[in-house]
Amino acid sequence: xxxxxxxxxxxxxxxxxxxxxxxxxxxxxxxxxxxxxxxxxxxxxxxxxxxxxxxxxxxxxxxxxxxxxxxxxxxxxxxxxxxxxxxxxxxxxxxxxxxxxxxxxxxxxxxxxxxxxxxxxxxxxxxxxxxxxxxxxxxxxxxxxxxxxxxxxxxxxxxxxxxxxxxxxxxxxxxxxxxxxxxxxxxxxxxxxxxxxxxxxxxxxxxxxxxxxxxxxxxxxxxxxxxxxxxxxxxxxxxxxxxxx
Amino acid sequence: xxxxxxxxxxxxxxxxxxxxxxxxxxxxxxxxxxxxxxxxxxxxxxxxxxxxxxxxxxxxxxxxxxxxxxxxxxxxxxxxxxxxxxxxxxxxxxxxxxxxxxxxxxxxxxxxxxxxxxxxxxxxxxxxxxxxxxxxxxxxxxxxxxxxxxxxxxxxxxxxxxxxxxxxxxxxxxxxxxxxxxxxxxxxxxxxxxxxxxxxxxxxxxxxxxxxxxxxxxxxxxxxxxxxxxxxxxxxxxxxxxxxxx
Numbered sequence: 001x002x003x004x005x006x007x008x009x010x011x012x013x014x015x016x017x018x019x020x021x022x023x024x025x026x027x028x029x030x031x032x033x034x035x036x037x038x039x040x041x042x043x044x045x046x047x048x049x050x051x052x053x054x055x056x057x058x059x060x061x062x063x064x065x066x067x068x069x070x071x072x073x074x075x076x077x078x079x080x081x082x083x084x085x086x087x088x089x090x091x092x093x094x095x096x097x098x099x100x101x102x103x104x105x106x107x108x109x110x111x112x113x114x115x116x117x118x119x120x121x122x123x124x125x126x127x128x129x130x131x132x133x134x135x136x137x138x139x140x141x142x143x144x145x146x147x148x149x150x151x152x153x154x155x156x157x158x159x160x161x162x163x164x165x166x167x168x169x170x171x172x173x174x175x176x177x178x179x180x181x182x183x184x185x186x187x188x189x190x191x192x193x194x195x196x197x198x199x200x201x202x203x204x205x206x207x208x209x210x211x212x213x214x215x216x217x218x219x220x221x222x223x224x225x226x227x228x229x230x231x232x233x234x235x236x237x238x239x240x241x242x243x244x245x
Numbered sequence: 246x247x248x249x250x251x252x253x254x255x256x257x258x259x260x261x262x263x264x265x266x267x268x269x270x271x272x273x274x275x276x277x278x279x280x281x282x283x284x285x286x287x288x289x290x291x292x293x294x295x296x297x298x299x300x301x302x303x304x305x306x307x308x309x310x311x312x313x314x315x316x317x318x319x320x321x322x323x324x325x326x327x328x329x330x331x332x333x334x335x336x337x338x339x340x341x342x343x344x345x346x347x348x349x350x351x352x353x354x355x356x357x358x359x360x361x362x363x364x365x366x367x368x369x370x371x372x373x374x375x376x377x378x379x380x381x382x383x384x385x386x387x388x389x390x391x392x393x394x395x396x397x398x399x400x401x402x403x404x405x406x407x408x409x410x411x412x413x414x415x416x417x418x419x420x421x422x423x424x425x426x427x428x429x430x431x432x433x434x435x436x437x438x439x440x441x442x443x444x445x446x447x448x449x450x451x452x453x454x455x456x457x458x459x460x461x462x463x464x465x466x467x468x469x470x471x472x473x474x475x476x477x478x479x480x481x482x483x484x485x486x487x488x489x490x491x
Contacts, residue, residue: 135449136452161338167344
């Protein structure tokens with residue numbers, strides 16, 4: 001009897017939490033991708049993606065909870081319902097579209113190749129040197145597709161880890177998205193671009209589970225809304241000095 | 246050259262497996278086998294070198310000389326008492342961040358290479374565990390044997406090597422086999438320092454196909470490796486049994 005009561009209590013508790021989970025929109029970001037998303041020393045999530053997520057939530061009039069999730073588990077986590085959306089500077093790719101759906105793009109991305117000053121290798125000769133990149137990114141996949149999967153491509157768990165090996169001199173070049181690369185180059189003397197803006201028609205979108213069309217439509221309208229009222233431009237200028245849409 | 250040979254081996258294996266692997270693994274097959282070979286190679290080297298390092302460590306710990314006992318004890322305590330992942334990151338990212346200025350050109354050629362750092366850490370880690378296993382084996386051998394050897398004038402080191410250690414290894418062998426399997430599983434962590442071992446390749450393949458079966462295929466390959474290790478351990482175990490039966 002007691003056990004049954006307990007079971008009913010647990011069930012009711014479970015239902016209640018399921019109901020409240022529907023009200024809160026759970027958003028995942030990586031938290032290791034400055035200046036787009038990063039964790040401060042106090043454990044607070046900050047960055048362009050985080051502020052865009054907050055602005056979108058305000059536009060949709062929904063309560064949001066933003067959590068940090070390691071990059072190479074971020075899509076499986078979405079598919080398994082750990083959260084409802086990914087706002088983490090994720091490029092819209094055909095391969096990812098097999099697993100999840102994307103909102104309309106919220107900014108455009110280019111790839112960059114960074115190396116120490118004095119590096120003579122050109123983009124065509126990159127197959128001869130070591131190339132660092134974050135695993136599971138458009139950068140690493142571009143390198144694999146361009147230079148072959150057996151080129152000396154070193155894959156790191158995070159983007160800063162790749163850059164730290166570049167500054168140690170352990171890896172000769174790093175392929176990364178343009179804006180984080182530009183920030184890193186301006187903060188680190190002695191490094192420059194081998195290629196500044198490689199256009200791979202890369203658009204960044206918000207990942208949602210397949211079939212969640214209502215949420216996707218809401219996010220699309222919210223992106224239009226923050227573009228229309230200037231919130232987006234304010235955030236973009238604050239981080240990059242320009243509108244990166 | 247050697248790298249090309251390994252690529253050729255995995256291409257050949259994949260070509261041979263193509264009726265079976267083709268539909269399942271497709272383009273990913275050479276990557277899986279590349280990774281499998283890297284893991285196998287690292288394990289064989291780490292466990293081979295680690296075995297002899299472990300013997301040296303065990304001798305140092307049993308020698309009764311403070312200058313040898315203490316460093317060996319501290320080494321074993323540190324490498325047994327910290328996670329392998331922490332050791333990898335301290336030595337790869339931590340020591341590596343000193344760069345060429347901090348480490349000098351000679352050490353830097355070593356620490357620059359993720360494969361060599363992986364090998365170093367795996368070797369040191371396994372030698373600490375294996376030395377503990379050997380120490381356990383030695384503790385099970387009658388002390389009188391050592392005393393007898395010394396009393397007929399045999400030097401300590403030779404008595405250890407010829408009388409004590411062979412018996413200790415026999416006793417410790419099943420535990421040693423277990424350590425080899427644990428090491429195989431632990432080796433998956435070197436994928437975090439950019440070594441393209443089986444786990445590194447698997448994560449890279451998964452990053453493109455988002456097919457959870459990818460991890461299943463990796464598990465099967467790890468099981469194949471575990472089977473080979475078990476068979477290797479069993480062969481020696483049988484030989485040891487013959488030796489003692491005689």
